[in-house]
Amino acid sequence: MNCIRVNLSRTLPLLVLCGALMVSGCDLRQRMYDQPKYEAHEATAFFDNGLTSRAPIEGTVARGQLRLDTHLYTGKVAGVTVSELPPSIEFGQQLLERGQERFDIYCSPCHGRTGQGNGLIVQRGLKPPPSFHEARLREAAIGYFFDVMTNGFGAIYSYASRIPVEDRWAIAAYMRALQFSQRAEYDHLPTQDQGQLP
Secondary structure (H helix, E strand, O other), rough: OOOHHHHHHHHEEEHHHHHHHHHHHHHHHHHOOOOOOOOOOOOOOOOOOEEOOOOOOOOOOOOOOOOOOOOHHHHHOOOOOOOOOOOOOOHHHHHHHHHHHHHHHHHHHHOOOOOOOOOHHOOOOOOOOOOOHHHHHOOHHHHHHHHHHHEEOEEOOOOOOOOOOHHHHHHHHHHHHHHHHOOOOHHOHHHHHHHHOO
């Protein structure tokens, strides 16, 4: 019994010290969390305009947003609308399937599934968009369609914030396939497709 009392009497001050350190540690952590700082959009007298948030320096480019490949990001090279896909976009079945999927989501409500300009919103009384099969649009460069999706034109607004760059190119490629499907010459069709026609 005597031995236990001696150990408790020695450890009690140590336990009290550890408890005090833990409490002070919690206090320190809380003070670090609540340190004096401005929250976003909080008012301040430090800057002339009274805002803590600063506008980015003119010409600042966000990380990962430096867009040097103008062909890919604008559909133009040296200011001229391109007639081919960017080299980084691989043409193939997968691209056309992705383009069809995105076209059906974003474009068909106005343009219809075949690009005739007879989508559901037209059937409900809104002004029809032009058909992709009219001569002017059949002869337009593929970069033109990319540019319209990116910047908008007429009644169509910009889809740049909704459709990623690669998907816009996929849609443009699919639009070309739609145009070809409506005006393909018999001799240009693969043999297997020729056999399916009367």
